[in-house]
Amino acid sequence: MKTIRKILLGAGLVILSQTGLSAESGFTLETVDPEADRLALQNYYQQRFPGVPLEDYVNGIYAIDPESRKQWDALMEFPPYEFDLEEGEELFNTPFANGKGYADCFDNGGIGIRQKYPYWNREEGTVKTLEQEINECRVNNGEAPLPWKKGDIAKISAYMAFTSRGQPFEIDIPNDDPRALQAYLDGKKFFYAKRGQLNLSCANCHLQGSRVLIRADLPGPMLGHPTHFPVVRSKWGEIGTLHRRYEGCHRDSRSVPLPPQSEAFRKLEYFQTYMSNGLVVNGPGARK
Amino acid sequence: MGIMKVKAKARGGNTDVKMMAKHVMETGQRKDKSGNTIPALFLSEIEVKHGDKVVFIANLGPAVSKNPYFSFSFAGGASGDTLELSWKENTGKSGTETAEIR
Amino acid sequence: MSMNRRTLIKAVAAGGALMSLGVLVPRLALAAWVKEAFEAKEQSAAIKALYGGDAPAESADVVLDAPDIAENGAVVPVTVSTSLANVESMSIFIESNPSPLAAQFIIPEGTKADVSTRVRMGKTTNVTAVVKADGKLYSATKEVKVTIGGCGG
Numbered sequence: 091m092k093t094i095r096k097i098l099l100g101a102g103l104v105i106l107s108q109t110g111l112s113a114e115s116g117f118t119l120e121t122v123d124p125e126a127d128r129l130a131l132q133n134y135y136q137q138r139f140p141g142v143p144l145e146d147y148v149n150g151i152y153a154i155d156p157e158s159r160k161q162w163d164a165l166m167e168f169p170p171y172e173f174d175l176e177e178g179e180e181l182f183n184t185p186f187a188n189g190k191g192y193a194d195c196f197d198n199g200g201i202g203i204r205q206k207y208p209y210w211n212r213e214e215g216t217v218k219t220l221e222q223e224i225n226e227c228r229v230n231n232g233e234a235p236l237p238w239k240k241g242d243i244a245k246i247s248a249y250m251a252f253t254s255r256g257q258p259f260e261i262d263i264p265n266d267d268p269r270a271l272q273a274y275l276d277g278k279k280f281f282y283a284k285r286g287q288l289n290l291s292c293a294n295c296h297l298q299g300s301r302v303l304i305r306a307d308l309p310g311p312m313l314g315h316p317t318h319f320p321v322v323r324s325k326w327g328e329i330g331t332l333h334r335r336y337e338g339c340h341r342d343s344r345s346v347p348l349p350p351q352s353e354a355f356r357k358l359e360y361f362q363t364y365m366s367n368g369l370v371v372n373g374p375g376a377r378k
Numbered sequence: 379m380g381i382m383k384v385k386a387k388a389r390g391g392n393t394d395v396k397m398m399a400k401h402v403m404e405t406g407q408r409k410d411k412s413g414n415t416i417p418a419l420f421l422s423e424i425e426v427k428h429g430d431k432v433v434f435i436a437n438l439g440p441a442v443s444k445n446p447y448f449s450f451s452f453a454g455g456a457s458g459d460t461l462e463l464s465w466k467e468n469t470g471k472s473g474t475e476t477a478e479i480r
Numbered sequence: 481m482s483m484n485r486r487t488l489i490k491a492v493a494a495g496g497a498l499m500s501l502g503v504l505v506p507r508l509a510l511a512a513w514v515k516e517a518f519e520a521k522e523q524s525a526a527i528k529a530l531y532g533g534d535a536p537a538e539s540a541d542v543v544l545d546a547p548d549i550a551e552n553g554a555v556v557p558v559t560v561s562t563s564l565a566n567v568e569s570m571s572i573f574i575e576s577n578p579s580p581l582a583a584q585f586i587i588p589e590g591t592k593a594d595v596s597t598r599v600r601m602g603k604t605t606n607v608t609a610v611v612k613a614d615g616k617l618y619s620a621t622k623e624v625k626v627t628i629g630g631c632g633g
Contacts, residue, residue: 161547164557167596168396168447172383306549306627324552325631327444342631378551392592405600407578422513435586436597439518441577443555443598453590466513 117282122275124263128365135313138300147314148372154301155308162376171248171322171374174329178249181242186231192246195227204254204371208360209262210270217273217356221247221331238350239334244320248329251320251373259317259371261364277361280354281312286345292358295343310377316363318375325378332359382463384477386455393455393479395426395434398447399465405440421446423466428455428479440468455479514584523573523580527610527617530571530584536610536617539564544609544620553601553626560585561594564613570595576605601626 115123115130132144139154146153152162182200185191193199197206207220224246225235236243263270281292293312295304300311319332326334333350336358340347348354381400386393399421406418420440426433433452455461459479466472520526527535545559560570570593571584582599593611601607601624608621 157547157549158551161551161557164559164596165555165598167449168383168385168398170398170445170555172398173400173445176383304631307631309631324555327554338631405578422518431590432586432588433591434588434595437513437518437584437586439579439582441574441579441582441600443600447596447598448585449596450585451592451594452588 117275117279119268119272119275122271122278124271124274124364127278128367131313131365134297135300135311139311144313145369147311147366148317148369150314150318150375150377151301151308151310153314154311158308158378165376169322170324170376171329174245174248174322175252175374177242178245178247178252181246182249186228186233188231190231192224192227195223195230200250201253202257204251204373205257205259206261208356208363210264210267210273210360212264212267212270215269216353217360219333219351219356219359220250221333222351222356224250238331239337240326240328240330244329244331244334247331248320248374251371254371255373256370259363259367259369261360261367263364273357274361274364276354277357277359280358281361286340286343288343288345290343290345292339295339312362312365314366314369314372316359317366317369318372318377320373321375321377323377329374380475381465381473382475382477384461384463386461386477386479388455388457388459388479392451392453393428393433393459394449394451395461396447396449397426397463397477398445399424400445403440403442403444403446407440418468420468421465422468423464424448425464427462427464428452428459433461517581517584519579520581521579523575523608526573526579526581530581531610531612531617534617536619539611539618539620542609542611542618542620544607544622546607546622546624549625549627550601553603555598556601556607556624556626557596557598558607558609559594559596560609560611561592562611562613562618564593564611564618567593567611567613568615569612571610572597572599573608573610574599574601574605575608577602 115121115126135147136144142153152159182192197203204220208217211218221238221243224243229235263274284291295309296312296315299309301308316332320329322329331350333355336355337347337350383398385396401421402419403421404416404419406415408416410416418440421438423438424436434450436448438446457480461477461479462474463477464472464474514530517526517530520529541562541564543561546556550556558572560572567587569584569586572582573580574582583597585595587593604623604625606621607624608619611618
């Protein structure tokens with residue numbers, strides 16, 4: 091029987107540093123070591139949920155909670171995102187008014203590239219997300235940008251993710267551009283910083299709080315988090331993007347959400363996705 | 379364009395059918411932003427035929443989830459056969475679609 | 481009432497008399513949608529409207545597969561199956577829903593008495609599967625907990 095366990099605030103961090111495989115990784119540009127962070131996170135989850143294979147973390151909470159898994163398996167008998175995938179493919183292949191299309195904006199015609207996003211864009215000096223480039227593609231071709239959180243952009247993103255299914259994420263932090271490491275570090279700080287009326291950090295719920303009842307919800311593990319987005323969420327009854335979820339998470343913890351695709355959210359996605367390097371693209375997903 | 383997505387597989391003398399209908403299944407219980415009740419709009423009947431034989435009927439209320447899903451299995455059916463799916467809304471609107479057994 | 485209506489529609493379908501006139505479109509006429517049952521506010525009334533006669537008997541031969549705690553009340557996976565012979569129909573009732581009858585499945589001969597679907601539940605309540613086999617009613621009931629999650633965003 092599940093009991094409500096108290097979240098030991100900060101406990102995760104302590105465990106992290108205890109189980110870090112090699113180098114310590116810190117919160118300054120001098121001390122941060124993304125690869126050490128990534129390995130420490132994997133190690134943390136392997137110790138916390140022994141027997142759960144790393145590759146299963148692309149399934150979020152369903153990797154570590156058998157009860158939830160059973161219902162999810164029933165949903166996946168006919169995944170609720172199938173209509174969205176179909177529409178996403180159609181949208182992706184529908185030419186703009188100028189005759190060009192999404193395929194013209196991306197490497198490899200936009201197929202099988204999801205595992206490279208988000209990435210550090212040296213020219214612009216910023217983190218670029220897939221959704222961001224979908225809209226830039228539209229604007230550059232004379233089309234209006236799509237709203238960020240749901241609808242067409244999520245469907246197009248879902249289709250593009252689907253064409254990358256099974257490809258391991260390969261997020262790069264180029265070491266010849268210190269701004270990239272800074273972006274990662276900012277994302278990491280964001281993840282661990284407490285905010286809002288409830289004084290919660292992302293880590294409180296999704297690291298220490300993984301599969302710990304918060305009222306009636308079991309938060310999913312941080313490892314693998316961005317791998318299955320966009321998702322059809324039963325709560326939403328429709329498909330939505332990762333940044334829509336970020337916004338919701340902020341509201342849940344009673345803090346004022348930043349706008350989707352804001353710099354802070356893009357850096358957070360950069361950090362989170364780097365931490366999932368090696369896990370495969372599994373989007374779109376179905377979640378509660 | 380149809381509203382039905384069907385996965386029908388012939389296996390060992392039976393056909394396993396999984397189907398999902400794209401439908402909002404509005405309950406009639408919800409209110410819009412100005413406080414007016416959103417009228418019920420749901421699939422009320424679905425019938426699946428294999429040849430002339432009816433193999434499945436679902437009579438539905440609005441408590442069936444959005445994008446209704448059903449799985450069932452019937453004796454017979456072969457790869458390449460056609461299933462005929464008819465549906466009706468509570469509004470009276472109806473349609474018929476076909477799907478192939480794989 | 482409801483039985484009369486069903487009988488009427490069956491007769492119409494069989495004869496095809498009104499079909500040609502376009503008065504009814506009895507494409508789906510094998511078992512009509514029973515308005516009184518789907519609109520009943522009480523489960524017992526819904527069962528009566530759908531089947532008439534006696535209340536169903538609890539039976540271990542009716543298998544109702546539903547979660548103990550629903551991940552989300554909007555999408556609760558439910559499977560009804562039975563080893564009983566000559567199954568005519570299987571239906572799902574959700575006691576505390578505004579209208580308890582969620583779905584009725586007609587099982588023609590040759591179709592397995594094993595159907596899965598997904599239903600909405602407003603709150604924690606009993607889910608009941610009713611199977612009509614050989615003219616008799618059997619049931620299985622399970623409480624499914626629906627919680628309001630902490631992560632509503």
